[in-house]
Amino acid sequence: MVRKIGVLTSGGDSPGMNAAIRAVTRVALNNGIEVCGIHDGYRGLLDGSFEMLTRTSVSDSLSRGGTLLGSARLPEFREEEIQNKCIANLKQSGIDALVVIGGDGSYRGALALTKKGINCIGLPGTIDNDIPGTDFTIGFDTALHTCVECVDKLRDTSSSHHRCSIVEVMGNHCGDLALYTAISCGAEMVITPETGYDELEVLEKLRYLADAVRKKHAIVIISEKITDVDALAKKVSQNTGFSGRATVLGHIQRGGSPTPTDRMLASRMGEKAVDLLMEGIGGQCVGIIDNEITSMPIDEALGRPRQNRKRLYRLFDRLI
Numbered sequence: 242m243v244r245k246i247g248v249l250t251s252g253g254d255s256p257g258m259n260a261a262i263r264a265v266t267r268v269a270l271n272n273g274i275e276v277c278g279i280h281d282g283y284r285g286l287l288d289g290s291f292e293m294l295t296r297t298s299v300s301d302s303l304s305r306g307g308t309l310l311g312s313a314r315l316p317e318f319r320e321e322e323i324q325n326k327c328i329a330n331l332k333q334s335g336i337d338a339l340v341v342i343g344g345d346g347s348y349r350g351a352l353a354l355t356k357k358g359i360n361c362i363g364l365p366g367t368i369d370n371d372i373p374g375t376d377f378t379i380g381f382d383t384a385l386h387t388c389v390e391c392v393d394k395l396r397d398t399s400s401s402h403h404r405c406s407i408v409e410v411m412g413n414h415c416g417d418l419a420l421y422t423a424i425s426c427g428a429e430m431v432i433t434p435e436t437g438y439d440e441l442e443v444l445e446k447l448r449y450l451a452d453a454v455r456k457k458h459a460i461v462i463i464s465e466k467i468t469d470v471d472a473l474a475k476k477v478s479q480n481t482g483f484s485g486r487a488t489v490l491g492h493i494q495r496g497g498s499p500t501p502t503d504r505m506l507a508s509r510m511g512e513k514a515v516d517l518l519m520e521g522i523g524g525q526c527v528g529i530i531d532n533e534i535t536s537m538p539i540d541e542a543l544g545r546p547r548q549n550r551k552r553l554y555r556l557f558d559r560l561i
């Protein structure tokens with residue numbers, strides 16, 4: 242029987258993590274289970290930086306971005322010796338199960354602990370939507386709202402100045418944030434790890450939009466880590482009828498009050514995590530598939546291919 246659950250947030254933060262911590266805390270307490278918040282991800286496990294959570298510890302957190310527990314990366318956590326120290330700290334504090342909110346790296350840590358006898362459940366917390374085993378991650382919807390708001394504003398000024406705005410969004414090798422932003426904002430072009438990148442092709446397309454279609458402006462949404470967007474903007478100015486401007490949205494995408502969709506998702510997932518631990522299940526991650534909250538073994542999820550977005554890319558092309 243599980244008596245005390247630990248909860249931690251790990252990797253990059255995302256809006257909605259607090260809603261997940263809150264859900265884990267309240268659902269557990271309402272089932273007579275104690276909850277211990279662990280600070281700064283696996284770093285807090287190693288340092289024994291724990292804090293008992295009460296109903297009121299998580300009051301007023303639902304609408305706040307970031308994570309009230311703090312997050313960090315601890316590369317040494319891959320080492321067995323460090324994991325053993327963490328297990329000893331957990332046992333000493335009477336924590337017999339753990340909810341880990343983070344990305345796929347954090348999931349691997351959760352799996353390692355489960356194999357060593359501490360049941361862990363992973364919740365997908367990242368704006369990148371790059372975790373297999375779920376249609377959406379906690380924070381993606383909020384980041385999408387931020388991107389859409391920013392691109393809408395850029396469009397206003399771009400059309401006044403015959404500009405091509407090249408907007409770099411996050412995604413960590415996953416094109417979802419760029420693709421969803423591009424469709425939601427009616428962008429002229431989207432460049433992601435899935436579309437591939439050919440600079441000459443991009444310039445030719447923009448020349449066509451400027452000269453043949455006589456567009457007043459163009460918006461290009463591009464995923465991070467693909468190319469230097471400032472250099473691309475310069476080439477756009479030199480080689481097309483548009484004046485090219487690059488905007489890197491950066492960490493602004495990680496912040497902000499979570500949208501109701503993210504609050505709902507985090508609350509539902511937090512509840513599921515506690516239910517699984519109460520059933521004595523560990524080594525699983527929670528997802529949302531076709532709007533149903535689901536769970537599957539972490540190693541199975543990590544071995545799955547990411548969502549296929551072919552139909553959405555086709556939709557983007559058909560909306561141009």
Ligand code: ATP
Binds near residue numbers: 314319350367413
């Ligand atoms: P994000 O998507 O925001 O990058 P993430 O959870 O994937 O989130 P990582 O930096 O990959 O971020 O992992 C977070 C932490 O999880 C690491 O700092 C480390 O402590 C732990 N971790 C990562 N990979 C492993 C692994 N293979 N085994 C054990 N622990 C791991």
